[in-house]
Amino acid sequence: MVVSSRFLQGFPKSFLRSVSATALIAASVSLACAQQTVAPQSNTPVAGPTPEILQKYAPVTADRLKKPEDANWLLFRRTYDGWGFSPLKEITPDNASRLQLVWSMATGQVEGHQAPPIVNNGVMFVATPGNQIIAIEAKTGNLLWRYKRPLPEDLVNLHPTSRGVALYGDRVYFASADCVLVALDAKTGKVVWTAKVDDYKKAYYMSLAPLIADGKVILGASGGELGVRGFVAALDAETGKEVWKTYTVPAPGEPGSETWPAGGDHYKRGGGSIWVTGTYDPETNLTFWGTGNAAPWFGDQRPGDNLYTSSVIALDAATGQIKGHHQYHPNDSWDWDEVSPPIVVDYQRDGKTVKGLINVSRSGYIWQLERTAGKINFVAGQPFVRQNVFKSLDPKTGRPDIDETKKPGTGKTAEFCPSLWGGKDWPPVAFSPQTRLLYIPANENLCTELTGEQPKYVVGERYMGVAKNILKIVAGADHVGELQAWNVDTGKKAWTTNMPSFMWGPVLATGGDVLFAGGTNDRLFRAFDAKNGKILWEAPTVSGIAAVPVSFQVDGKQYVAVQSGWGVDPAKMQSRFDLLFPGKYPDVPQGGAIYVYALK
Amino acid sequence: MSEVEHDGDGANNARATRRDVLAALSAVGAAAALPNPAIAEPDSERPKEGDLFVAQDKSDGESVVALKPADIPLGGPPVIAWPYDGSGHVIRKGSRLNKVLLLRLDPATLDDVTRERSADGIVAYSAICPHAGCEVSVWVPDQKIFECSCHYSHYNPREAAAVIDGPTPRALAALPLKIVDGNLAVAKPFTGRVGIVPT
Numbered sequence: 129m130v131v132s133s134r135f136l137q138g139f140p141k142s143f144l145r146s147v148s149a150t151a152l153i154a155a156s157v158s159l160a161c162a163q164q165t166v167a168p169q170s171n172t173p174v175a176g177p178t179p180e181i182l183q184k185y186a187p188v189t190a191d192r193l194k195k196p197e198d199a200n201w202l203l204f205r206r207t208y209d210g211w212g213f214s215p216l217k218e219i220t221p222d223n224a225s226r227l228q229l230v231w232s233m234a235t236g237q238v239e240g241h242q243a244p245p246i247v248n249n250g251v252m253f254v255a256t257p258g259n260q261i262i263a264i265e266a267k268t269g270n271l272l273w274r275y276k277r278p279l280p281e282d283l284v285n286l287h288p289t290s291r292g293v294a295l296y297g298d299r300v301y302f303a304s305a306d307c308v309l310v311a312l313d314a315k316t317g318k319v320v321w322t323a324k325v326d327d328y329k330k331a332y333y334m335s336l337a338p339l340i341a342d343g344k345v346i347l348g349a350s351g352g353e354l355g356v357r358g359f360v361a362a363l364d365a366e367t368g369k370e371v372w373k374t375y376t377v378p379a380p381g382e383p384g385s386e387t388w389p390a391g392g393d394h395y396k397r398g399g400g401s402i403w404v405t406g407t408y409d410p411e412t413n414l415t416f417w418g419t420g421n422a423a424p425w426f427g428d429q430r431p432g433d434n435l436y437t438s439s440v441i442a443l444d445a446a447t448g449q450i451k452g453h454h455q456y457h458p459n460d461s462w463d464w465d466e467v468s469p470p471i472v473v474d475y476q477r478d479g480k481t482v483k484g485l486i487n488v489s490r491s492g493y494i495w496q497l498e499r500t501a502g503k504i505n506f507v508a509g510q511p512f513v514r515q516n517v518f519k520s521l522d523p524k525t526g527r528p529d530i531d532e533t534k535k536p537g538t539g540k541t542a543e544f545c546p547s548l549w550g551g552k553d554w555p556p557v558a559f560s561p562q563t564r565l566l567y568i569p570a571n572e573n574l575c576t577e578l579t580g581e582q583p584k585y586v587v588g589e590r591y592m593g594v595a596k597n598i599l600k601i602v603a604g605a606d607h608v609g610e611l612q613a614w615n616v617d618t619g620k621k622a623w624t625t626n627m628p629s630f631m632w633g634p635v636l637a638t639g640g641d642v643l644f645a646g647g648t649n650d651r652l653f654r655a656f657d658a659k660n661g662k663i664l665w666e667a668p669t670v671s672g673i674a675a676v677p678v679s680f681q682v683d684g685k686q687y688v689a690v691q692s693g694w695g696v697d698p699a700k701m702q703s704r705f706d707l708l709f710p711g712k713y714p715d716v717p718q719g720g721a722i723y724v725y726a727l728k
Numbered sequence: 729m730s731e732v733e734h735d736g737d738g739a740n741n742a743r744a745t746r747r748d749v750l751a752a753l754s755a756v757g758a759a760a761a762l763p764n765p766a767i768a769e770p771d772s773e774r775p776k777e778g779d780l781f782v783a784q785d786k787s788d789g790e791s792v793v794a795l796k797p798a799d800i801p802l803g804g805p806p807v808i809a810w811p812y813d814g815s816g817h818v819i820r821k822g823s824r825l826n827k828v829l830l831l832r833l834d835p836a837t838l839d840d841v842t843r844e845r846s847a848d849g850i851v852a853y854s855a856i857c858p859h860a861g862c863e864v865s866v867w868v869p870d871q872k873i874f875e876c877s878c879h880y881s882h883y884n885p886r887e888a889a890a891v892i893d894g895p896t897p898r899a900l901a902a903l904p905l906k907i908v909d910g911n912l913a914v915a916k917p918f919t920g921r922v923g924i925v926p927t
Contacts, residue, residue, distance in 0.1 A: 208855050238895075239895070278926045279924065279926045280926060281825065281921070281922070281923030281924055281926045282856075282861065282923050283823055283861050284861040285861055285924065286862065287860075312886050321733060322732070322733045323730055323732045324732075367732065369732060390916060570792070584785075588824050589824075589863050589865075590862065590863065592867070597877075605741055695895060696879075699879070700879050701893060703879075703893075703894065703922065
């Protein structure tokens, strides 16, 4: 055995002199054995040192949110205008076939994974079902921390998912399903504070990514099927204290209350819930939110237009005041929540530039609107899928003339198209400023037959009044899912790519003119040519994809990230397709994973 | 409404607070009921042996009528009911997790486990779907099965409410029944947990 001089350096010279060489060797063997095992200092988990990438974590400022670096994806749709566009252009139609997996990670969850991986200077934050947030080194896939908030067992959570987190300063904001806003320390994943937004026992639940604007965390709650009164609330980003709360259904005497039956308490259970992150125009400090359908489902039980349901509302981020609105359709009876906010985009119309808003609605219409410092003006509307409910639109106001034979009611059956899931449900559209095209994940050829009944309100239970609900497909239809592209300046459709099943995939547009989306039940994630819709690349994942894809850059390399995990509405639609086409669509396995791709 | 809790997870803080209060109460020998789930109010406690049942749609009136086997129609549909502590005159509707489906079937069609839990062919199951917490509100008469119409999970009431299909993770918990003085009554507590998986 050789005892190194370095080892001997640890002993006093007097000690070394007093022991024989043999004894020294025996001692060194004994000490070497002692060094082979280490006992934990604690019987419970102890936090390790903060990883280097988190030690140098870059705080998210208001300016960075307004003008994010090309490499980052800091907001639900990357930018306040809601475009879902990354300027990164390393991946192009010419090289997209060389995309390959860089890393993947199991989320440990089932159910519908819908959130975008949010990326700040190489640190990724992913919200998953199960009320979980995971922080990951975006380049390597190394786990940084994980946070999970237990849910109450009596929670009613019709949409067990999360659509993401928000970043501000050195905090991560998470809208917990039990209607609590959680502020986490981005560096450690530890809770800084929690703030109750509303009472889950009144059937509110949250699933959206919060919006950070004007120093506030702005969010809303779901629960429209459970007889809630929708709201948008703003909490101080520093303290969690509520700054304002604006109900989407006015109380008696408030503006818009004249559109509800007088003297009743319809407004208390009027719906208009909020479950997709709003867009924001920093120039006017207005934030735009889409509202859910009115409750119960059938309009004859609440005569009137029912403001501000199935609408877009423009809220002053400072005060919460409703400065403008546009109701896409009055007195909803089709379950057409219009929860997608409009994207903020200027477009050409009759030779002039319109400071615009564009929404692709569940009713099957594309709405072109004009934004101002207050009012929202109607510009144009047209169907993008088969729509048989609106006979025409008022050219000045955009108010649809409803075909009453296509409007279900209490004890009245009606069949209408598109289905109650709409021409497009919640999955966000994308817009590319390079192609000037708006990309829509659409479902064509579907219709619904609905019959209503008078529901009785019981807190926590469904308050819809549905007696019969049947999904139907147009006879002879050869497809359902589509990815569509529309030119926002000409108002014309540029191309359509038919999908092999229904389509539930949020769309990502990129500077390389490549689009990304999943959304079909074959578990594939796809890249498309943004100019013509051609499929450039596809790869199978563990489950189906109904999540928001993103693109980011680390060390000069472009990556694309998305979660796979089938559940909630796509799974529900599939169960109805199983009745229409037994055996045609194989079951999609549950399970969740994060995938990150880059060029080989 | 905005209640802010700093420096820690609200749920954990709440638990710690309850423990502290409990310790303090036991130290002084107090036995006051506290407004939290750890020491449930009687109307939120899970059903106990001997509890009777009250139909949900008749649970708001002043007089309480306990359900008898004849009140449950043979072959369905199920009757939605709350357990009722007859001795304390407490309807256990403080927690929606106590809501049950009472269904009467031909005993010959029940499997052994289910028959053992039944009384006069009547079976009782939690009415709350463990998937997302919705009420299992739809009865499919031709197949005689339960449907949760939130996400279309189906349960077979003849086989311990086993999952037939859909996203639900497990069967509905059963509530074993007996008949006491002509009334339907709880024989044993729920056979499993009720409500959603809280993680």
